[in-house]
Amino acid sequence: MRLVELDIKDPLSVALRAPPLPQFMGARNPSPEMPRLWRVPVPRPRKAGERWLGEAETERGSCCDRATLFGRVAALGRSLSSSAMLAFGLALVAPLIAQAEPAPVEQVEVKSRPITRFHIGRDEKQFGPLEFVGGLEMTSRSRNFGALSSMRFRKPGSDFIGVADTGFWFFGTVTRDADQRPTGISDFRMVQMVDEAGNPANEKWQVDAEGLAVKDDVATVGFERNHRVAQFHINPDDMRAAFGQLDFLVPAQELRQNRGFETVAYAPEDSPLKGALVVVSEKSLDKQGNIFAAVLSGPRKGVFTVQRSGDFDITDGSFLPDGDLLLLERSYSMARGVRMRLRRIDAATIAKGNVVDGPILLETDMSYQIDNMEAMDVWRRADGAVMVSMFSDDNHSILQRNLYLEFILRED
Numbered sequence: 001m002r003l004v005e006l007d008i009k010d011p012l013s014v015a016l017r018a019p020p021l022p023q024f025m026g027a028r029n030p031s032p033e034m035p036r037l038w039r040v041p042v043p044r045p046r047k048a049g050e051r052w053l054g055e056a057e058t059e060r061g062s063c064c065d066r067a068t069l070f071g072r073v074a075a076l077g078r079s080l081s082s083s084a085m086l087a088f089g090l091a092l093v094a095p096l097i098a099q100a101e102p103a104p105v106e107q108v109e110v111k112s113r114p115i116t117r118f119h120i121g122r123d124e125k126q127f128g129p130l131e132f133v134g135g136l137e138m139t140s141r142s143r144n145f146g147a148l149s150s151m152r153f154r155k156p157g158s159d160f161i162g163v164a165d166t167g168f169w170f171f172g173t174v175t176r177d178a179d180q181r182p183t184g185i186s187d188f189r190m191v192q193m194v195d196e197a198g199n200p201a202n203e204k205w206q207v208d209a210e211g212l213a214v215k216d217d218v219a220t221v222g223f224e225r226n227h228r229v230a231q232f233h234i235n236p237d238d239m240r241a242a243f244g245q246l247d248f249l250v251p252a253q254e255l256r257q258n259r260g261f262e263t264v265a266y267a268p269e270d271s272p273l274k275g276a277l278v279v280v281s282e283k284s285l286d287k288q289g290n291i292f293a294a295v296l297s298g299p300r301k302g303v304f305t306v307q308r309s310g311d312f313d314i315t316d317g318s319f320l321p322d323g324d325l326l327l328l329e330r331s332y333s334m335a336r337g338v339r340m341r342l343r344r345i346d347a348a349t350i351a352k353g354n355v356v357d358g359p360i361l362l363e364t365d366m367s368y369q370i371d372n373m374e375a376m377d378v379w380r381r382a383d384g385a386v387m388v389s390m391f392s393d394d395n396h397s398i399l400q401r402n403l404y405l406e407f408i409l410r411e412d
Contacts, residue, residue: 014297069318102238103194108145110172112136112184114216115369129389129410130342134181135369136404139217140225144168144190146402148391149374150212150222150264150316154377157387161214161234163221164395167193171236174389180381184407189236196241208375211264211316213277220246222261227252229261229279229296248279249294259283262374263293263317266324271323272347274298278325280306283313290355302352309357312341320409321386323347326361326385328376328390334372338365340373342388361409371401378409386411 115135118125125132138145148170151162157180162170172188177199188208193201193209201207204225211222219232221242230242234277255261263280266272284292290305291314306314312329319324325345332338343359375391385407394400 004381006339013119017318022376094236100140101198103191103200103218105141105237106144106190107246108140108142108190110140110145110185110188111402112137112138114181114183115405116405118369120367120369126410127129127362127364127407130410131389131410133406135406136182136184138185138402138404140188142190143362145188146394146396147410148393148402150262151375151389151391152212152214152377153379153389154214157381157389160377161212161219161236162375162391163209163212163219164190165208165210165224166396167201167204167209169193169236169239182404187402191239193239193292194241208258208260210260210262211279213266215266220264220277222264224260224262224282225257227255227260229264246277246296249296249301250279250284250292254286254292259313262313262315264323265317265319267325267347268321268323271319271338273350275325276300278319278350280314280317282309286398293356295350295352300351304350304354304356306345306374307355307357309343309360312339315374316376318376318388319347320344320378321380323339324358325350326376326378326388328373330373332372338370338372339365340368340370341365355383369403369405371403373403373405381408385409 016303021156024078025185040169062154102111115137116133118127118135146168146349147164147166147168149163149165151160153160157174157176159173160171164170169191170188173186174182175184175186177183187412193207195201195206208224208226208228210224213355217234219234221232227248229246229248231244231246233240249295251258259282261279262282265276265278267276267278269275273295277296280293281291285290285308287303288305289308291308292303293306294303295301306327310331311333312331314327318326324347327343327345329341329343330338331341340363341360342362343360345356349356359378371392372395373390374393377389379387381387388407388409390403390405392401392403394402
Protein backbone atom coordinates (compact mmCIF):
# COMPACT_ATOMS: atom_id res chain seq x y z
CA MET A 1 0.00 0.00 0.00
CA ARG A 2 1.11 3.61 -0.63
CA LEU A 3 -0.15 6.27 1.77
CA VAL A 4 0.02 9.89 0.60
CA GLU A 5 -0.55 12.69 3.11
CA LEU A 6 0.09 16.43 3.35
CA ASP A 7 2.30 18.08 5.93
CA ILE A 8 0.12 20.87 7.40
CA LYS A 9 3.16 23.17 7.67
CA ASP A 10 3.85 22.77 3.98
CA PRO A 11 1.00 21.49 1.80
CA LEU A 12 3.49 20.61 -0.91
CA SER A 13 5.37 18.10 1.25
CA VAL A 14 4.53 14.47 0.61
CA ALA A 15 4.87 11.45 2.90
CA LEU A 16 5.16 8.12 1.12
CA ARG A 17 4.84 4.81 2.96
CA ALA A 18 6.87 2.80 0.49
CA PRO A 19 10.32 1.29 -0.04
CA PRO A 20 13.24 3.80 0.02
CA LEU A 21 12.88 6.36 -2.74
CA PRO A 22 15.47 7.06 -5.41
CA GLN A 23 17.49 10.24 -4.88
CA PHE A 24 15.43 13.01 -6.47
CA MET A 25 16.86 16.48 -6.96
CA GLY A 26 15.91 18.61 -3.99
CA ALA A 27 14.91 15.68 -1.75
CA ARG A 28 16.67 14.99 1.51
CA ASN A 29 17.54 11.52 2.79
CA PRO A 30 15.12 9.72 5.11
CA SER A 31 15.68 10.39 8.78
CA PRO A 32 17.08 7.39 10.70
CA GLU A 33 14.36 7.93 13.31
CA MET A 34 11.67 7.22 10.68
CA PRO A 35 12.25 3.62 9.52
CA ARG A 36 8.91 3.26 7.69
CA LEU A 37 7.72 6.79 6.97
CA TRP A 38 9.83 8.92 4.65
CA ARG A 39 9.00 12.60 4.17
CA VAL A 40 10.06 14.02 0.81
CA PRO A 41 9.68 17.80 0.33
CA VAL A 42 8.61 18.48 -3.23
CA PRO A 43 10.36 21.56 -4.68
CA ARG A 44 8.31 24.09 -6.64
CA PRO A 45 8.95 24.14 -10.40
CA ARG A 46 11.67 26.60 -11.32
CA LYS A 47 10.71 26.80 -14.98
CA ALA A 48 7.53 26.37 -16.91
CA GLY A 49 6.91 22.76 -17.82
CA GLU A 50 9.56 21.37 -15.46
CA ARG A 51 8.72 17.95 -13.96
CA TRP A 52 8.80 17.96 -10.17
CA LEU A 53 9.93 14.40 -9.54
CA GLY A 54 11.11 13.56 -13.03
CA GLU A 55 10.28 10.21 -14.59
CA ALA A 56 11.82 8.11 -11.83
CA GLU A 57 9.80 5.29 -10.27
CA THR A 58 9.86 3.69 -6.85
CA GLU A 59 9.83 -0.07 -6.47
CA ARG A 60 6.04 0.03 -6.06
CA GLY A 61 4.95 2.48 -8.71
CA SER A 62 5.50 5.74 -10.53
CA CYS A 63 5.54 9.18 -8.92
CA CYS A 64 4.55 10.88 -12.18
CA ASP A 65 0.81 10.93 -11.56
CA ARG A 66 1.24 12.44 -8.13
CA ALA A 67 3.73 14.96 -9.49
CA THR A 68 1.22 16.09 -12.11
CA LEU A 69 -1.51 16.34 -9.48
CA PHE A 70 0.60 18.47 -7.17
CA GLY A 71 1.71 20.59 -10.09
CA ARG A 72 -1.90 21.53 -10.73
CA VAL A 73 -2.42 22.24 -7.06
CA ALA A 74 0.59 24.56 -7.05
CA ALA A 75 -0.52 26.41 -10.18
CA LEU A 76 -3.93 27.09 -8.73
CA GLY A 77 -2.40 27.91 -5.36
CA ARG A 78 -0.56 30.93 -6.72
CA SER A 79 -3.87 32.69 -7.25
CA LEU A 80 -5.39 31.64 -3.94
CA SER A 81 -4.68 32.58 -0.35
CA SER A 82 -2.47 30.14 1.53
CA SER A 83 -5.39 28.80 3.60
CA ALA A 84 -7.57 28.33 0.52
CA MET A 85 -4.73 26.56 -1.25
CA LEU A 86 -4.33 24.14 1.66
CA ALA A 87 -8.02 23.28 1.72
CA PHE A 88 -8.13 22.79 -2.05
CA GLY A 89 -5.00 20.65 -2.01
CA LEU A 90 -6.39 18.44 0.73
CA ALA A 91 -9.63 17.98 -1.21
CA LEU A 92 -7.74 16.91 -4.32
CA VAL A 93 -5.44 14.52 -2.52
CA ALA A 94 -8.12 12.95 -0.30
CA PRO A 95 -9.05 10.29 -2.89
CA LEU A 96 -5.39 9.22 -3.05
CA ILE A 97 -5.22 8.95 0.71
CA ALA A 98 -8.30 6.74 0.76
CA GLN A 99 -7.09 4.41 -1.98
CA ALA A 100 -5.00 1.40 -1.07
CA GLU A 101 -3.49 -1.30 -3.18
CA PRO A 102 -5.50 -4.54 -3.06
CA ALA A 103 -4.16 -7.23 -0.77
CA PRO A 104 -2.29 -9.83 -2.84
CA VAL A 105 -4.26 -12.92 -3.82
CA GLU A 106 -2.39 -16.20 -3.36
CA GLN A 107 -3.39 -18.95 -5.76
CA VAL A 108 -3.06 -22.18 -3.79
CA GLU A 109 -2.79 -25.65 -5.30
CA VAL A 110 -4.81 -28.07 -3.17
CA LYS A 111 -4.32 -31.80 -3.55
CA SER A 112 -7.24 -33.97 -2.45
CA ARG A 113 -7.51 -37.61 -1.47
CA PRO A 114 -11.08 -38.94 -1.60
CA ILE A 115 -12.77 -40.26 1.54
CA THR A 116 -15.30 -42.94 0.60
CA ARG A 117 -15.92 -44.44 4.06
CA PHE A 118 -16.97 -42.19 6.92
CA HIS A 119 -16.84 -44.95 9.55
CA ILE A 120 -13.29 -46.23 9.19
CA GLY A 121 -13.17 -49.80 7.84
CA ARG A 122 -16.94 -50.04 7.35
CA ASP A 123 -19.11 -49.59 4.28
CA GLU A 124 -22.21 -48.17 5.99
CA LYS A 125 -23.56 -44.92 4.56
CA GLN A 126 -26.45 -44.06 6.89
CA PHE A 127 -25.78 -42.47 10.28
CA GLY A 128 -29.11 -41.64 11.86
CA PRO A 129 -30.78 -39.04 9.62
CA LEU A 130 -27.48 -38.29 7.86
CA GLU A 131 -26.30 -40.12 4.74
CA PHE A 132 -22.61 -39.85 3.94
CA VAL A 133 -21.97 -38.69 0.36
CA GLY A 134 -18.19 -38.36 0.36
CA GLY A 135 -15.25 -36.38 1.60
CA LEU A 136 -11.75 -35.12 0.91
CA GLU A 137 -8.46 -34.98 2.76
CA MET A 138 -6.75 -31.82 1.54
CA THR A 139 -3.07 -30.91 1.51
CA SER A 140 -1.04 -28.05 0.06
CA ARG A 141 2.53 -26.79 0.01
CA SER A 142 1.36 -23.27 0.81
CA ARG A 143 2.39 -22.22 4.31
CA ASN A 144 -0.88 -20.29 4.65
CA PHE A 145 -3.20 -23.17 3.82
CA GLY A 146 -5.14 -24.47 6.81
CA ALA A 147 -6.81 -23.10 9.97
CA LEU A 148 -10.14 -23.11 8.09
CA SER A 149 -12.65 -21.82 10.64
CA SER A 150 -15.90 -21.06 8.83
CA MET A 151 -17.29 -21.24 5.29
CA ARG A 152 -20.42 -20.50 3.26
CA PHE A 153 -21.32 -21.56 -0.25
CA ARG A 154 -21.96 -18.68 -2.64
CA LYS A 155 -23.21 -21.17 -5.25
CA PRO A 156 -24.87 -24.26 -3.72
CA GLY A 157 -22.31 -27.04 -3.40
CA SER A 158 -19.81 -25.27 -5.66
CA ASP A 159 -18.18 -21.86 -5.09
CA PHE A 160 -17.46 -20.99 -1.47
CA ILE A 161 -15.97 -18.27 0.73
CA GLY A 162 -14.44 -18.77 4.14
CA VAL A 163 -12.30 -17.32 6.91
CA ALA A 164 -9.23 -18.76 8.58
CA ASP A 165 -8.45 -17.90 12.19
CA THR A 166 -4.97 -16.80 11.10
CA GLY A 167 -6.46 -13.71 9.43
CA PHE A 168 -7.09 -14.90 5.88
CA TRP A 169 -10.05 -15.07 3.54
CA PHE A 170 -10.25 -18.15 1.35
CA PHE A 171 -12.21 -18.89 -1.82
CA GLY A 172 -12.57 -22.00 -3.93
CA THR A 173 -14.81 -24.47 -5.72
CA VAL A 174 -15.79 -28.04 -4.88
CA THR A 175 -15.49 -30.23 -7.99
CA ARG A 176 -17.76 -33.25 -8.44
CA ASP A 177 -18.17 -36.43 -10.45
CA ALA A 178 -21.22 -37.51 -12.44
CA ASP A 179 -22.88 -38.81 -9.26
CA GLN A 180 -22.36 -35.45 -7.51
CA ARG A 181 -19.77 -36.80 -5.10
CA PRO A 182 -16.95 -34.36 -4.20
CA THR A 183 -13.71 -35.08 -6.07
CA GLY A 184 -11.49 -32.11 -5.27
CA ILE A 185 -11.02 -28.39 -4.59
CA SER A 186 -10.19 -26.10 -7.50
CA ASP A 187 -9.32 -22.41 -7.89
CA PHE A 188 -8.43 -22.12 -4.20
CA ARG A 189 -7.24 -18.63 -3.26
CA MET A 190 -6.23 -16.97 -0.01
CA VAL A 191 -6.19 -13.24 0.77
CA GLN A 192 -4.82 -11.75 3.96
CA MET A 193 -7.13 -9.49 5.93
CA VAL A 194 -6.13 -5.82 6.08
CA ASP A 195 -6.58 -3.00 8.57
CA GLU A 196 -8.27 0.35 7.98
CA ALA A 197 -5.13 1.72 6.31
CA GLY A 198 -4.95 -1.22 3.91
CA ASN A 199 -1.93 -2.80 5.60
CA PRO A 200 -1.80 -6.56 6.31
CA ALA A 201 -3.36 -7.33 9.69
CA ASN A 202 -0.83 -9.58 11.40
CA GLU A 203 -1.80 -9.46 15.07
CA LYS A 204 -3.59 -12.69 16.10
CA TRP A 205 -5.81 -10.89 18.61
CA GLN A 206 -7.14 -8.68 15.80
CA VAL A 207 -7.76 -11.34 13.13
CA ASP A 208 -8.99 -14.43 14.98
CA ALA A 209 -11.92 -14.92 12.60
CA GLU A 210 -14.21 -17.78 13.65
CA GLY A 211 -17.75 -17.30 12.29
CA LEU A 212 -19.12 -16.22 8.91
CA ALA A 213 -22.47 -15.34 7.36
CA VAL A 214 -23.05 -14.14 3.79
CA LYS A 215 -25.91 -12.09 2.40
CA ASP A 216 -26.13 -9.76 -0.63
CA ASP A 217 -22.36 -9.79 -1.26
CA VAL A 218 -21.64 -8.79 2.34
CA ALA A 219 -19.64 -11.05 4.65
CA THR A 220 -20.41 -10.77 8.35
CA VAL A 221 -17.56 -12.17 10.45
CA GLY A 222 -17.38 -13.06 14.13
CA PHE A 223 -13.96 -12.43 15.72
CA GLU A 224 -12.59 -13.75 19.01
CA ARG A 225 -10.08 -12.15 21.40
CA ASN A 226 -10.93 -8.64 20.18
CA HIS A 227 -14.60 -9.60 20.19
CA ARG A 228 -16.63 -8.04 17.40
CA VAL A 229 -19.03 -8.81 14.57
CA ALA A 230 -17.77 -6.94 11.51
CA GLN A 231 -19.05 -6.58 7.96
CA PHE A 232 -17.06 -6.62 4.71
CA HIS A 233 -17.87 -6.15 1.04
CA ILE A 234 -17.06 -9.34 -0.87
CA ASN A 235 -14.68 -8.95 -3.79
CA PRO A 236 -12.32 -11.93 -4.02
CA ASP A 237 -9.78 -9.88 -5.98
CA ASP A 238 -9.91 -6.86 -3.67
CA MET A 239 -10.92 -7.62 -0.08
CA ARG A 240 -10.80 -4.45 2.00
CA ALA A 241 -11.15 -3.58 5.67
CA ALA A 242 -14.50 -3.85 7.42
CA PHE A 243 -16.98 -1.09 6.59
CA GLY A 244 -18.93 -1.48 9.83
CA GLN A 245 -19.56 -3.40 13.02
CA LEU A 246 -22.77 -4.74 14.56
CA ASP A 247 -23.97 -4.61 18.14
CA PHE A 248 -23.76 -8.24 19.26
CA LEU A 249 -25.95 -7.59 22.37
CA VAL A 250 -24.13 -10.05 24.64
CA PRO A 251 -22.28 -8.05 27.35
CA ALA A 252 -18.65 -7.90 26.26
CA GLN A 253 -17.40 -8.84 29.72
CA GLU A 254 -19.24 -12.15 29.42
CA LEU A 255 -17.22 -13.25 26.38
CA ARG A 256 -14.14 -15.34 27.16
CA GLN A 257 -10.99 -14.43 25.26
CA ASN A 258 -10.81 -17.50 23.03
CA ARG A 259 -14.46 -18.57 23.31
CA GLY A 260 -16.27 -15.92 21.28
CA PHE A 261 -18.69 -16.02 18.35
CA GLU A 262 -18.08 -19.18 16.33
CA THR A 263 -21.57 -19.22 14.81
CA VAL A 264 -22.78 -16.30 12.69
CA ALA A 265 -25.79 -17.24 10.57
CA TYR A 266 -28.86 -15.76 8.89
CA ALA A 267 -32.22 -17.42 9.51
CA PRO A 268 -34.53 -17.99 6.51
CA GLU A 269 -36.82 -15.07 5.72
CA ASP A 270 -39.94 -17.21 6.08
CA SER A 271 -38.91 -18.65 9.46
CA PRO A 272 -40.07 -17.44 12.89
CA LEU A 273 -36.86 -15.37 13.09
CA LYS A 274 -37.75 -13.51 9.86
CA GLY A 275 -34.26 -13.56 8.37
CA ALA A 276 -32.53 -12.31 11.52
CA LEU A 277 -28.80 -12.66 12.09
CA VAL A 278 -27.98 -15.01 14.97
CA VAL A 279 -24.66 -15.35 16.80
CA VAL A 280 -23.65 -18.15 19.16
CA SER A 281 -20.45 -18.22 21.21
CA GLU A 282 -18.18 -21.23 21.46
CA LYS A 283 -18.01 -21.49 25.23
CA SER A 284 -18.81 -18.20 26.93
CA LEU A 285 -20.99 -19.38 29.81
CA ASP A 286 -23.53 -17.67 32.04
CA LYS A 287 -23.84 -18.41 35.77
CA GLN A 288 -25.94 -21.49 35.01
CA GLY A 289 -23.26 -22.89 32.70
CA ASN A 290 -25.20 -22.22 29.48
CA ILE A 291 -23.64 -20.77 26.30
CA PHE A 292 -24.31 -17.13 25.40
CA ALA A 293 -26.02 -16.39 22.07
CA ALA A 294 -28.15 -13.60 20.59
CA VAL A 295 -30.67 -12.74 17.91
CA LEU A 296 -29.42 -9.42 16.52
CA SER A 297 -32.56 -8.16 14.81
CA GLY A 298 -36.25 -8.77 14.20
CA PRO A 299 -39.19 -9.59 16.48
CA ARG A 300 -37.17 -11.98 18.68
CA LYS A 301 -34.14 -9.73 19.14
CA GLY A 302 -32.21 -10.27 22.34
CA VAL A 303 -29.82 -12.50 24.25
CA PHE A 304 -30.59 -16.19 24.72
CA THR A 305 -28.49 -19.17 25.79
CA VAL A 306 -27.82 -22.68 24.51
CA GLN A 307 -27.78 -25.45 27.09
CA ARG A 308 -24.31 -26.94 27.28
CA SER A 309 -24.39 -30.70 27.06
CA GLY A 310 -21.45 -32.79 28.16
CA ASP A 311 -18.05 -31.33 27.37
CA PHE A 312 -18.93 -30.22 23.82
CA ASP A 313 -18.27 -26.66 22.58
CA ILE A 314 -20.01 -25.01 19.62
CA THR A 315 -17.79 -24.45 16.57
CA ASP A 316 -20.30 -23.37 13.89
CA GLY A 317 -23.96 -23.35 12.97
CA SER A 318 -26.25 -22.99 9.99
CA PHE A 319 -30.01 -22.74 9.54
CA LEU A 320 -32.00 -25.52 7.91
CA PRO A 321 -34.65 -24.63 5.29
CA ASP A 322 -37.45 -25.02 7.87
CA GLY A 323 -35.80 -22.47 10.19
CA ASP A 324 -34.27 -24.86 12.73
CA LEU A 325 -30.67 -24.14 13.73
CA LEU A 326 -28.12 -26.92 13.17
CA LEU A 327 -25.14 -26.62 15.52
CA LEU A 328 -21.74 -28.21 14.92
CA GLU A 329 -20.03 -29.14 18.20
CA ARG A 330 -16.61 -30.47 19.16
CA SER A 331 -15.09 -32.12 22.19
CA TYR A 332 -11.44 -32.90 22.85
CA SER A 333 -9.53 -34.68 25.57
CA MET A 334 -6.11 -36.33 25.68
CA ALA A 335 -7.69 -39.63 26.66
CA ARG A 336 -10.43 -39.84 24.01
CA GLY A 337 -9.13 -37.52 21.30
CA VAL A 338 -11.53 -35.40 19.27
CA ARG A 339 -15.28 -35.96 18.92
CA MET A 340 -17.90 -34.29 16.73
CA ARG A 341 -21.60 -33.76 17.22
CA LEU A 342 -24.57 -32.23 15.38
CA ARG A 343 -27.47 -30.83 17.41
CA ARG A 344 -30.75 -29.45 16.05
CA ILE A 345 -32.41 -26.45 17.74
CA ASP A 346 -36.14 -25.86 17.15
CA ALA A 347 -36.69 -22.46 15.52
CA ALA A 348 -39.75 -21.84 17.71
CA THR A 349 -37.59 -21.81 20.85
CA ILE A 350 -34.98 -19.27 19.69
CA ALA A 351 -35.95 -15.96 21.30
CA LYS A 352 -34.80 -13.44 23.89
CA GLY A 353 -34.41 -14.89 27.36
CA ASN A 354 -34.85 -18.54 26.39
CA VAL A 355 -32.54 -21.46 27.13
CA VAL A 356 -32.58 -23.69 24.04
CA ASP A 357 -31.67 -27.33 23.49
CA GLY A 358 -32.44 -30.02 20.95
CA PRO A 359 -31.91 -33.58 19.78
CA ILE A 360 -28.51 -34.96 18.79
CA LEU A 361 -28.51 -35.99 15.12
CA LEU A 362 -24.97 -37.37 14.97
CA GLU A 363 -22.13 -38.03 17.40
CA THR A 364 -18.79 -39.50 16.33
CA ASP A 365 -15.31 -40.15 17.66
CA MET A 366 -11.87 -40.99 16.28
CA SER A 367 -13.15 -44.21 14.73
CA TYR A 368 -14.74 -41.98 12.08
CA GLN A 369 -13.11 -39.74 9.47
CA ILE A 370 -13.20 -36.56 11.53
CA ASP A 371 -10.74 -34.04 12.88
CA ASN A 372 -11.18 -30.64 14.50
CA MET A 373 -14.45 -29.92 12.70
CA GLU A 374 -14.97 -26.14 12.74
CA ALA A 375 -16.84 -25.01 9.62
CA MET A 376 -20.28 -26.02 8.39
CA ASP A 377 -22.86 -24.90 5.87
CA VAL A 378 -26.32 -26.16 4.86
CA TRP A 379 -27.43 -25.96 1.22
CA ARG A 380 -29.98 -27.49 -1.12
CA ARG A 381 -28.90 -29.67 -4.02
CA ALA A 382 -30.50 -29.37 -7.47
CA ASP A 383 -32.63 -32.45 -6.80
CA GLY A 384 -34.00 -30.86 -3.61
CA ALA A 385 -31.86 -32.78 -1.12
CA VAL A 386 -30.80 -30.85 2.01
CA MET A 387 -27.00 -31.04 2.23
CA VAL A 388 -24.62 -30.52 5.16
CA SER A 389 -20.98 -29.71 4.39
CA MET A 390 -18.09 -29.34 6.85
CA PHE A 391 -14.44 -28.32 6.92
CA SER A 392 -11.92 -29.11 9.65
CA ASP A 393 -9.31 -26.75 11.10
CA ASP A 394 -5.85 -28.32 11.28
CA ASN A 395 -4.39 -25.50 13.42
CA HIS A 396 -1.35 -25.73 11.12
CA SER A 397 -0.34 -28.85 13.03
CA ILE A 398 1.32 -31.89 11.46
CA LEU A 399 -0.83 -34.00 13.80
CA GLN A 400 -4.11 -32.76 12.32
CA ARG A 401 -5.78 -32.81 8.91
CA ASN A 402 -7.79 -30.51 6.65
CA LEU A 403 -10.98 -32.41 5.79
CA TYR A 404 -14.09 -31.74 3.74
CA LEU A 405 -17.15 -33.90 4.57
CA GLU A 406 -20.56 -33.96 2.92
CA PHE A 407 -23.90 -35.49 4.00
CA ILE A 408 -27.53 -35.60 2.94
CA LEU A 409 -29.94 -34.78 5.79
CA ARG A 410 -32.87 -37.16 5.38
CA GLU A 411 -36.07 -35.70 6.79
CA ASP A 412 -38.28 -38.76 6.13
